[in-house]
Amino acid sequence: MRKLYILELAAALWLCMAGSVSAEILHMGMRGAAVESLQNDLVEAGYLARTVDGDYGSTTVKAVSEFQKDHGLPVTGKADDSTQAKLKEDDGKGYRDGGGIVYAQGNRGDMIAELQDRLAAAGYLTGASDGIYGGDTAAAVEQFQKDHRLPVSGAVDEQTLSLLGGVETGEAKKENKKEIKKEQKNKKDMHYTKGDRGSEIKTLQNKLRRAGYLDGEADGIYGNDTESAVRALQEEHGLSVTGNVDDATWKLLGGLSAPSAGGTLKAGDRGKRVVKLQNRLLLHGYNPGGSDGIYGAATAEAVRKLQAEEKLERTGMADTNVWERLENAPKFTGKYKKSFQMKSTAYTPTDGGGSGRTALGNYAGKGHAAVDPDVIPLGSIVYIEGYGYAICDDIGGAIQGYVIDVGVDSLEQAYQWGSRDNITVYLIS
Incomplete structure (x- = not known):
């Protein structure tokens, strides 16, 4: 009888202990399958954009902390029971x-040294780039995020990296641009040219942005994208195509930038600026x-939808307010039918001597992607992490299997995108 009692007591104690068992608290410095599983959950929830490696390092700590902050959990950077359970829900x-x-x-x-170079080039960081993401770098990132109306975390997320990617770096480039600038200043009819920097270039870039010829932030650096925008403006308006801003180009820009002088696109308009608008809408x-x-x-209706969501007057016309919204980083609604892990590259409209049109006849560029139709049917709409939405309307000989080639507008943008492994592509429709 005593033996039976002891067995029953042992069983009861075992059940009590079993009932209190909880998931292991994961924290900085841990490695292994449990950490890898956590990182996969963070990727799926949209909080981690690094390669899953099973190493609980600084990036994982920050991703967990941001998740905890956004979900009303104690911000510890450690993945406890409640954090892991909430991650599974998301x-x-x-x-x-x-x-x-x-x-x-x-x-x-x-990569951190390169990040520091870009922050320094943008005027947010001083001192040598030592490749150590310390307090000064975090503070610089925070200020950059505040100035660009991004979520402020002090960590580099995908939108922050995308904006910083447009900042040119390198002492050799700087010295070369100084020489170009000095040479061009001697020319009588020249306002600005590639290599120029400063507040006046920011003004120029803002004029080009409002007129619909330039994407991204005005960084005060006359680089490849600014030169391409000036060329497009000159070509469309019958000016000498040089990529330099002379008297005629500057006067034209002044007219296009004025609210009453045709800076707004509307139904019936045609041309490259309309193509740019359509691609940005996509x-x-x-x-x-x-x-x-x-x-x-259809374009007017797409503009009206944007205006409705942004609480703007639903005119169907692409005015300054519409262009400003389209210059921000795209936001994912979170709604999708299926997701894929894919390799991604980038291509320009004229890659390989192409005509500038996709396989389905659209003008190529941002907002378009080439896919393998056996994986994603042509005509599908997808969301690509770190990029935005795109219509899959193009194909290519090298695009086979789980590969997606995203459209960009310039060779510089293609280099910035590079080749990326294991990005998440969400099938929308």
């Missing part, structure tokens, strides 16, 4: 405002019915 939602965390305080290496998830350079009913 599995597959795949969205954080700003995108997944790429780099965070505590990271080291060449990039942000608004379908203009194609990119044909004709401002028709």
